[in-house]
Amino acid sequence: xxxxxxxxxxGSVGVAARIRARPVVVEIVVLVVLAIVALAGVGxxxxxxxxxxxxxxxxxxxxxxxxxxxxxxATEAIIWELRLPRVLTAMVIGGGLAVAGATFQGLLxxxxxxxxxxxxxxxxxxxAAVAILLPVDVAILAFGLLHALAFGxxxxxxxxxxxxGGSGGPGGLTRLLLTGYxxxxxxxxxxxxxxYVSGSDxxxxxxxxxxxxxGASWPRLVVAAPLIIASCALIVARSRSxxxxxxxxxxxxxxxVDVRRERGILLALASMxxxxxxxxxxxxxxxxxxxxxxxxxxxxxxxxxxxxxxAIAGAALLVxxxxxxxxxxxxxxxxxxxxxxxxxxxxxxxxxRSGYEL
Amino acid sequence: xxxxxxLAADGVTLAYGARPIVIDAxxxxxxxxxxxxxxxNGAGKSTFLRALTGVLTPRxxxxxxxxxxxxxxxxxxxxRTIAVVPELAQLPFAMPVDEVVALGRLPHEPPxxxxxxxxxxxxxxxxxxxxxxxxxxxxARELSMGERQLVFIAxxxxxxxxxLVLDEPTxxxxxxxxxxxxxxVRDLNERDGTTxxxxxxxxxxxxxxxxxxxxxxxxRIVADGPPAATLDEAxxxxxxxxxPALVRLPAGAA
Numbered sequence: 142x143x144x145x146x147x148x149x150x151x152g153s154v155g156v157a158a159r160i161r162a163r164p165v166v167v168e169i170v171v172l173v174v175l176a177i178v179a180l181a182g183v184g185x186x187x188x189x190x191x192x193x194x195x196x197x198x199x200x201x202x203x204x205x206x207x208x209x210x211x212x213x214x215a216t217e218a219i220i221w222e223l224r225l226p227r228v229l230t231a232m233v234i235g236g237g238l239a240v241a242g243a244t245f246q247g248l249l250x251x252x253x254x255x256x257x258x259x260x261x262x263x264x265x266x267x268x269a270a271v272a273i274l275l276p277v278d279v280a281i282l283a284f285g286l287l288h289a290l291a292f293g294x295x296x297x298x299x300x301x302x303x304x305x306g307g308s309g310g311p312g313g314l315t316r317l318l319l320t321g322y323x324x325x326x327x328x329x330x331x332x333x334x335x336x337y338v339s340g341s342d343x344x345x346x347x348x349x350x351x352x353x354x355x356g357a358s359w360p361r362l363v364v365a366a367p368l369i370i371a372s373c374a375l376i377v378a379r380s381r382s383x384x385x386x387x388x389x390x391x392x393x394x395x396x397x398v399d400v401r402r403e404r405g406i407l408l409a410l411a412s413m414x415x416x417x418x419x420x421x422x423x424x425x426x427x428x429x430x431x432x433x434x435x436x437x438x439x440x441x442x443x444x445x446x447x448x449x450x451x452a453i454a455g456a457a458l459l460v461x462x463x464x465x466x467x468x469x470x471x472x473x474x475x476x477x478x479x480x481x482x483x484x485x486x487x488x489x490x491x492x493x494r495s496g497y498e499l
Numbered sequence: 500x501x502x503x504x505x506l507a508a509d510g511v512t513l514a515y516g517a518r519p520i521v522i523d524a525x526x527x528x529x530x531x532x533x534x535x536x537x538x539x540n541g542a543g544k545s546t547f548l549r550a551l552t553g554v555l556t557p558r559x560x561x562x563x564x565x566x567x568x569x570x571x572x573x574x575x576x577x578x579r580t581i582a583v584v585p586e587l588a589q590l591p592f593a594m595p596v597d598e599v600v601a602l603g604r605l606p607h608e609p610p611x612x613x614x615x616x617x618x619x620x621x622x623x624x625x626x627x628x629x630x631x632x633x634x635x636x637x638x639a640r641e642l643s644m645g646e647r648q649l650v651f652i653a654x655x656x657x658x659x660x661x662x663l664v665l666d667e668p669t670x671x672x673x674x675x676x677x678x679x680x681x682x683x684v685r686d687l688n689e690r691d692g693t694t695x696x697x698x699x700x701x702x703x704x705x706x707x708x709x710x711x712x713x714x715x716x717x718x719r720i721v722a723d724g725p726p727a728a729t730l731d732e733a734x735x736x737x738x739x740x741x742x743p744a745l746v747r748l749p750a751g752a753a
Contacts, residue, residue, distance in 0.1 A: 246591070246592075247591075250591040251591060252591060252592060377611075378610070381605055381608075381610050381611075381613075384602060384605060385602065385605050387590060387591065387592070387594065387602065388585050388588055388590070388599075388602055388654070389585065389586065389588035391554065391583075391585070391586060392583075392585035392586065392588065392602075392654075394554055394574075395552065395554075395578060395581070395582070395583040395585065396578050396602065396603070396605040396606055396658070397574045397575040397577065397579075397605060397606040398574070398605070399574055437592055437593070441593075441594065441595065441598055442590075442591075442592040442593065442594045442598070443598060443613075445611075445613050
């Protein structure tokens with residue numbers, strides 16, 4: 142409940158419960174954090190650029206606004222050609238993975254679900270490995286075979302899992318999860334085989350598995366962002382169905398939700414957001430699993446709040462983690478995120494007294 | 500019959516695979532009625548209820564809601580007309596009781612913006628009516644079975660539909676709460692005019708609180724009428740297979 146009598150906290154329930162009563166406050170705080178880490182992400186790096194110059198260059202290049210500042214051409218190139226597309230890509234992918242994770246968790250009624258639960262990660266990785274091993278090299282603009290096969294592999298895996306396991310009925314969710322696990326295992330086995338025979342290409346496959354944003358560029362962003370943003374927007378528009386499913390299939394049906402149809406659509410949208418993200422960045426874990434839980438700790442489980450706030454928080458987390466990874470000398474972003482994020486998450490879990498459990 | 504029944508089953512037959520569960524069941528419920536469905540385990544009561552609420556499509560026969568085949572009625576309209584107390588499903592995430600009850604407003608509220616002030620008022624009213632105000636901020640997963648049962652009844656009350664359907668609403672409740680739920684159901688019926696359809700196991704409660712009893716056995720409706728006619732010694736012995744002396748019915752019922 143966003144406001145009104147229902148949200149009045151009766152006190153003595155702890156900080157989390159009091160913040161929960163004010164989702165708008167959380168939204169604003171998360172947006173401010175996102176703005177700060179985004180500015181830091183553009184300004185910081187091997188060459189440090191002041192926030193004023195950063196804002197001036199972005200205003201000039203993006204909107205043609207001249208604020209009367211001057212800067213070296215190299216500064217402009219670093220901001221506009223390197224860091225800004227990278228930061229924006231991190232924002233879009235981090236937000237998309239967090240929304241996909243929240244969607245999968247809600248749909249499957251399983252707190253351990255993440256964007257890769259339907260085998261999208263294995264599908265993408267196998268696609269990427271095949272692309273790396275094939276002796277052909279086609280590229281249209283900034284898109285190579287790797288992006289195409291990773292994207293296609295992720296979607297194909299999700300599609301196969303849904304077709305085989307998504308028939309519904311009693312125990313349908315368990316069936317879907319187990320099908321995802323089984324298909325994922327087959328794909329992972331094939332991936333292992335591909336890595337085994339890859340020889341000198343192993344390093345390239347490995348770097349896809351680790352994930353990272355070094356490959357970010359404007360053309361890639363321009364193609365991936367609309368897919369991810371549109372998927373997330375359509376998920377937000379269907380959050381009512383996600384809320385109904387919190388009570389289970391039959392209750393959702395009695396509340397007017399066309400369970401089978403909504404589940405299919407939402408799984409497709411979340412898979413699309415995931416596939417478009419991993420095709421650019423490789424496999425980036427953690428953000429999709431943890432951010433939705435973090436958000437639920439703050440604002441409760443209603444999808445209407447969890448989905449949009451997860452998008453912003455996921456964006457902020459991946460930008461921050463990518464910045465940390467660059468500053469630490471280009472270590473994989475997943476390493477930074479897990480090393481810093483997981484203890485923070487554990488700390489929050491320990492602080493909550495609302496009976497929250499994973 | 501001159502008045503169109505609000506909910507009617509015409510020769511409904513349901514089967515799981517080749518196994519028939521409900522056979523040729525016909526039932527007409529008028530608006531404002533209070534009907535209890537009783538019968539031994541496996542009699543097909545819950546399955547019949549699922550057909551009545553539009554979840555299962557019958558093999559043969561059909562269900563009409565306000566005269567229209569229920570399958571042709573828009574889901575949201577069905578949800579605004581029939582509220583079903585949800586099964587006691589475990590919630591996947593921590594969720595305060597008032598937010599759980601607010602889910603009952605899904606068929607009413609605007610899809611994107613969510614609860615309007617009128618919806619919040621309905622949620623508060625439902626919470627008060629069912630008497631779970633003291634649980635409002637509790638995590639619904641921490642509640643006892645009985646408390647959770649009451650909360651889920653509040654979800655259906657918040658749905659504010661003209662028909663309220665309950666499947667074993669007293670299953671997890673102690674005797675005091677059983678009577679309270681029955682009194683609530685009677686009050687919703689008499690004061691608000693809500694049509695009630697409830698599957699009950701307790702024959703004494705059914706006879707005491709419901710003017711019309713439908714007895715099911717082996718997938719068929721074997722009796723339909725006031726308690727005195729449907730819960731007589733012959734039916735209790737024949738359908739439930741117990742000594743009628745074990746069932747203490749209210750004076751005048753049998």
